[in-house]
Amino acid sequence: MANVKSRIFLGIETSCDDTAVALVDASSRTVLRQCIHQQMEHQAFGGVVPDLASRGHAKHLPKLLNTLLRETGVAKEDIEGIGVTAGPGLAGGLLVGVMFAKGVSISLQKPLWAVNHLQAHSLVPRLCFSQLEFPYLALLFSGGHCEFVIVHSPIEFYLLGYGLDDAAGECLDKIGRRLGFSFPAGAAIEAAAKMGDASAVPLPIPMRDRSLNFSFSGLKSAALRWINESEKVLSFEKKANLCASLQYAIGQSIVKKIDNFFDTLPEHVKLKQAVFCGGVASNQYLRDVLKTCFDRYEVEFLTPPPKYCTDNGAMIAWNASEKCDVGVPPSMNFSIKARWPISV
Ligand code: KG4
Numbered sequence: 254m255a256n257v258k259s260r261i262f263l264g265i266e267t268s269c270d271d272t273a274v275a276l277v278d279a280s281s282r283t284v285l286r287q288c289i290h291q292q293m294e295h296q297a298f299g300g301v302v303p304d305l306a307s308r309g310h311a312k313h314l315p316k317l318l319n320t321l322l323r324e325t326g327v328a329k330e331d332i333e334g335i336g337v338t339a340g341p342g343l344a345g346g347l348l349v350g351v352m353f354a355k356g357v358s359i360s361l362q363k364p365l366w367a368v369n370h371l372q373a374h375s376l377v378p379r380l381c382f383s384q385l386e387f388p389y390l391a392l393l394f395s396g397g398h399c400e401f402v403i404v405h406s407p408i409e410f411y412l413l414g415y416g417l418d419d420a421a422g423e424c425l426d427k428i429g430r431r432l433g434f435s436f437p438a439g440a441a442i443e444a445a446a447k448m449g450d451a452s453a454v455p456l457p458i459p460m461r462d463r464s465l466n467f468s469f470s471g472l473k474s475a476a477l478r479w480i481n482e483s484e485k486v487l488s489f490e491k492k493a494n495l496c497a498s499l500q501y502a503i504g505q506s507i508v509k510k511i512d513n514f515f516d517t518l519p520e521h522v523k524l525k526q527a528v529f530c531g532g533v534a535s536n537q538y539l540r541d542v543l544k545t546c547f548d549r550y551e552v553e554f555l556t557p558p559p560k561y562c563t564d565n566g567a568m569i570a571w572n573a574s575e576k577c578d579v580g581v582p583p584s585m586n587f588s589i590k591a592r593w594p595i596s597v
Pocket residue numbers: 269394395396397398421422423425426437438439440441443531532533534535536537562563564
């Protein structure tokens with residue numbers, strides 16, 4: 254068989270506190286390499302400080318791109334196109350990324366695509382699983398978003414449900430902060446939960462209504478109230494129990510929405526595949542709970558490896574390649590959109 258020609262795309266991501274770049278070969282669906290700088294300076298503040306984040310991106314982006322090109326040995330002229338996150342996210346960080354990407358695009362004379370961060374999270378499973386076909390259901394859970402979406406094509410997204418207040422990741426991060434875990438706290442909560450008892454802390458299962466929307470601020474308040482009413486210094490056992498109970502409540506809330514979805518799905522509509530994506534989808538406990546749920550409906554459940562669930566440049570590069578393939582024209586004439594819904 255003749256060698257398939259590589260089609261290499263560069264992705265640039267600066268929407269929050271991770272500065273990330275990656276090179277993806279779209280024809281073989283391979284990530285050649287990704288480089289991420291995780292900004293630790295936000296730790297002291299317990300959350301992302303926008304001004305610090307944009308300064309960090311400006312400082313690290315040029316170095317990261319050089320490292321990426323040097324370590325992959327990819328020549329600049331071998332890059333077919335570039336994707337950059339234009340929103341949603343923190344305005345300052347987006348501006349730094351977009352200005353940088355426009356500069357690279359001009360100097361290399363390569364086409365540039367503006368990428369929606371949420372669409373990129375929902376499409377990256379296609380980079381990881383060649384069998385994933387449109388349309389599929391995407392459950393996108395990150396630090397700022399909870400979305401229940403049907404992905405019809407690289408440019409068509411139907412939003413069926415969304416977060417009404419705190420996202421699941423935000424809820425975990427805020428409770429983690431109170432427990433003294435480092436930011437973001439999702440991974441630390443998952444680790445602690447492994448040693449806890451999920452039935453030990455009575456927390457409400459959020460949003461047991463018939464909608465496909467999510468709400469995690471009530472769960473957050475209930476967990477914070479439980480902490481306030483407990484002794485001043487919590488034992489590790491109690492922290493672990495709270496983390497396990499929290500994960501359980503989040504898992505059951507998502508399962509209820511999946512059940513709602515299948516309850517209302519007309520009989521003639523057959524959904525074959527579903528994906529779990531966004532930073533919270535790194536959580537193995539939640540992956541297992543959702544897998545069991547989708548097994549009941551005989552739907553194939555696919556979740557990218559954690560490094561492509563949390564923010565990364567590969568999903569942005571992949572998104573640029575998919576836009577290119579469906580004929581979306583590249584453009585230099587776009588601005589950042591701090592707010593930019595997945596379905597436009
Ligand atoms: O997609 P992402 O990297 O950034 C945003 O677009 O927001 O998601 C970050 C979120 C954070 O809230 C973080 O605590 C959560 O993903 N997260 C996790 C895990 N790893 C990261 N949540 C639960 N379990 C994890 N293992």
